[in-house]
Amino acid sequence: MDLKSYIARRLLLAIPTILGVTLIVFFISHVVPADPALVWAGGARARPEQVEQIRQLYHLNEPIWKQYVIFLSDLVRGDLGISPVTGRPVIEDIKTYFPATLELTIFAIALAILIGIPLGVLSAIKKDSPVDHSTRIFALSGYSMPIFWLGLILQLVVYYYLGLVPDPGGRVNTQVYISSEFKTYTNMYLIDSLIQGRFDVFFDALQHLILPGFTLAYATAAIIARMTRSSMLEVIRQDYIEFARARGLPERVVIYKHALRNAMIPTVTVVGLSFGGLLAGAVLTETVFYWPGIGRYMVGTINTLDFPALMGGTILIALVFVIVNLLVDILYAIIDPRIRYG
Amino acid sequence: MDTVSTGDIEKLLRVNELYINFYTYEGVVKAIDGVSFDIHPNETFALVGETGCGKSVTARAILRLIPTPPGKIEGGEILFNGVDLLKIPEKEMLEYRGKKISMIFQEPMTSLNPVFTVGDQLVETIALNQKVSKEEAYNIALKMLERVRIPDAENAMTKYPHEFSGGQRQRIVIAMALSCNPSLLIADEPTTALDVTVQAQIINLMNELQKNMGTSILLITHDLGVVAEMSDRVAVMYAGNIVELGTTSVIFEKRYHPYTQGLFNAIPVFGKGKQTRLEEIPGSVPNLLYPPPGCRFHPRCPHVMDICRKEKPELIELEPGHYVRCHLYR
Numbered sequence: 001m002d003l004k005s006y007i008a009r010r011l012l013l014a015i016p017t018i019l020g021v022t023l024i025v026f027f028i029s030h031v032v033p034a035d036p037a038l039v040w041a042g043g044a045r046a047r048p049e050q051v052e053q054i055r056q057l058y059h060l061n062e063p064i065w066k067q068y069v070i071f072l073s074d075l076v077r078g079d080l081g082i083s084p085v086t087g088r089p090v091i092e093d094i095k096t097y098f099p100a101t102l103e104l105t106i107f108a109i110a111l112a113i114l115i116g117i118p119l120g121v122l123s124a125i126k127k128d129s130p131v132d133h134s135t136r137i138f139a140l141s142g143y144s145m146p147i148f149w150l151g152l153i154l155q156l157v158v159y160y161y162l163g164l165v166p167d168p169g170g171r172v173n174t175q176v177y178i179s180s181e182f183k184t185y186t187n188m189y190l191i192d193s194l195i196q197g198r199f200d201v202f203f204d205a206l207q208h209l210i211l212p213g214f215t216l217a218y219a220t221a222a223i224i225a226r227m228t229r230s231s232m233l234e235v236i237r238q239d240y241i242e243f244a245r246a247r248g249l250p251e252r253v254v255i256y257k258h259a260l261r262n263a264m265i266p267t268v269t270v271v272g273l274s275f276g277g278l279l280a281g282a283v284l285t286e287t288v289f290y291w292p293g294i295g296r297y298m299v300g301t302i303n304t305l306d307f308p309a310l311m312g313g314t315i316l317i318a319l320v321f322v323i324v325n326l327l328v329d330i331l332y333a334i335i336d337p338r339i340r341y342g
Numbered sequence: 343m344d345t346v347s348t349g350d351i352e353k354l355l356r357v358n359e360l361y362i363n364f365y366t367y368e369g370v371v372k373a374i375d376g377v378s379f380d381i382h383p384n385e386t387f388a389l390v391g392e393t394g395c396g397k398s399v400t401a402r403a404i405l406r407l408i409p410t411p412p413g414k415i416e417g418g419e420i421l422f423n424g425v426d427l428l429k430i431p432e433k434e435m436l437e438y439r440g441k442k443i444s445m446i447f448q449e450p451m452t453s454l455n456p457v458f459t460v461g462d463q464l465v466e467t468i469a470l471n472q473k474v475s476k477e478e479a480y481n482i483a484l485k486m487l488e489r490v491r492i493p494d495a496e497n498a499m500t501k502y503p504h505e506f507s508g509g510q511r512q513r514i515v516i517a518m519a520l521s522c523n524p525s526l527l528i529a530d531e532p533t534t535a536l537d538v539t540v541q542a543q544i545i546n547l548m549n550e551l552q553k554n555m556g557t558s559i560l561l562i563t564h565d566l567g568v569v570a571e572m573s574d575r576v577a578v579m580y581a582g583n584i585v586e587l588g589t590t591s592v593i594f595e596k597r598y599h600p601y602t603q604g605l606f607n608a609i610p611v612f613g614k615g616k617q618t619r620l621e622e623i624p625g626s627v628p629n630l631l632y633p634p635p636g637c638r639f640h641p642r643c644p645h646v647m648d649i650c651r652k653e654k655p656e657l658i659e660l661e662p663g664h665y666v667r668c669h670l671y672r
């Protein structure tokens with residue numbers, strides 16, 4: 001099977017998965033014993049006819065299964081509805097908030113890989129040395145440190161005591177952002193600023209990304225480091241590594257080409273599996289750093305019973321999971337030629 | 343004198359009084375206990391002995407591939423064209439590995455890296471060792487694959503190791519090992535993991551390449567049939583010692599050392615009735631954590647004498663170029 005039809009097939013198979021997720025989230029959210037129309041209309045102060053109007057508009061008087069059918073028929077037309085809270089189409093809200101999360105998580109994954117893999121390799125080839133022991137401590141604290149606590153401590157130390165980064169909170173210095181004609185294409189500021197050659201915005205955005213990015217990356221970096229270490233230790237005992245040395249390859253090539261590529265196979269799985277944790281961590285990170293991303297947005301939708309936004313966000317996150325899993329499987333087949341798409 | 347000297351014949355490799363220990367949690371494994379031998383240009387020299395007697399450790403020591411720790415070379419010399427490989431820095435060792443001395447291992451199934459194509463691994467070896475461009479390396483690689491008779495070499499270059507059979511993989515490994523025209527090929531049980539018919543093909547191939555390329559071979563095996571087919575001279579190893587060394591014909595004919603006799607009796611003899619019984623050497627290979635004092639073979643030796651338990655025998659030259667380490671011949 002070629003790559004294109006494999007991807008097509010996997011995406012088709014994802015449709016029932018995503019529908020299943022919407023079904024579960026829809027029913028669980030709609031059975032809460034609160035009146036959403038009342039909340040949306042402004043609470044106890046709202047006039048009854050206003051509340052009734054909203055109820056009509058959002059079909060809240062219909063039986064729940066019928067509401068779900070209405071939701072689905074809108075969905076297949078690509079309509080995620082209008083948020084009763086922000087008054088904007090949900091799709092517009094997603095376009096605003098999701099790129100912020102995407103930028104944060106991609107940055108965090110890149111950081112985790114950049115930290116985790118070299119640490120893992122180093123502690124494997126220098127097993128039981130001080131480097132190895134320090135890496136173990138680094139990794140153990142990465143596993144066990146709560147994200148919100150790490151985020152707060154980093155703010156306290158790096159921003160408050162050391163003053164190394166600008167005011168934590170938000171994605172760029174608003175002054176920089178407003179006072180200049182900065183255009184947003186992707187809404188990921190690192191990319192947008194590079195497109196426009198605006199290095200001032202780029203470095204400002206980068207400075208804002210560092211702390212939340214590291215906070216989110218730490219646990220994943222720890223997992224990658226430990227996994228890389230143990231798979232490296234396994235791989236460097238293999239015959240082909242000894243044969244590579246016997247062939248006269250320098251140690252650098254033996255380790256970073258021949259051993260690392262093989263050691264990446266289990267590591268890729270672990271990174272793929274830990275992606276769920278990364279998204280959950282994104283919610284906490286966004287909260288601690290006032291990061292205007294989809295995580296904070298979704299927490300808001302739960303508090304205000306904003307059903308259309310909640311469903312839109314749910315579909316988005318389910319889709320992200322499907323795509324990440326697909327990417328991991330493709331990456332797998334690229335790294336290990338013995339695996340074929342099937 | 344406890345060294346083997348082959349007079350004034352030119353020597354390619356000279357291993358002299360090699361001692362290697364492994365420092366493990368249980369204690370010190372005295373794996374190699376004063377091993378000496380020479381290899382001449384253009385010859386096939388076989389190292390035979392039961393599993394665990396130190397053949398692979400000796401071979402790895404020549405390329406300095408002993409994992410350290412736990413291994414440690416305690417003493418001795420490994421002279422290659424007069425240069426002591428144990429004294430040069432690791433960086434200079436790269437000038438020998440894969441270039442002047444190559445090595446192939448027992449398991450063809452696992453000797454090649456599964457995630458790179460055969461072509462990639464061949465070209466990489468050639469380009470790095472011979473300092474030639476990728477294109478030149480590619481052409482040399484193609485020629486080598488044809489030489490070891492891999493069908494459709496061009497296509498084979500783009501394939502991954504798992505797409506070949508065991509015998510083909512061992513051919514590819516041989517191609518890789520010989521690609522830089524080494525003067526010495528160390529073959530550590532190159533046919534043990536293969537089917538009998540494939541074994542014969544590989545042996546023929548190695549014999550042929552050896553003749554054409556003039557490479558000396560250090561052949562490690564526990565298969566006396568392979569020894570008879572390939573080698574000019576043989577050293578018999580037991581528990582980290584060489585107990586007998588000489589030309590293949592004399593060893594096969596005379597078998598001076600009681601261990602050599604035992605080893606030869608352990609080959610199944612075909613054609614002598616339906617039930618040919620394997621005459622095993624009684625006892626088992628000693629634990630090298632606690633090697634027996636005196637002659638390491640004495641607990642299993644049918645001719646054991648008092649002195650064997652106390653004193654390690656010297657190598658004695660019984661015939662010109664034929665050495666035995668046994669008190670029976672004092």
Ligand SMILES: Nc1ncnc2c1ncn2[C@@H]1O[C@H](COP(=O)(O)OP(=O)(O)O)[C@@H](O)[C@H]1O
Binds near residue numbers: 364371391395400
């Ligand atoms: N890495 C190691 N650690 C401890 N002992 C080892 C190691 N490698 C080899 N040895 C010991 O050295 C001895 C010789 O092993 P080896 O050379 O592999 O035997 P063989 O003749 O079967 O190739 C064995 O007793 C083995 O236990």
Ligand SMILES: [Mg+2]
Binds near residue numbers: 397398399530
């Ligand atoms: Mg061996």
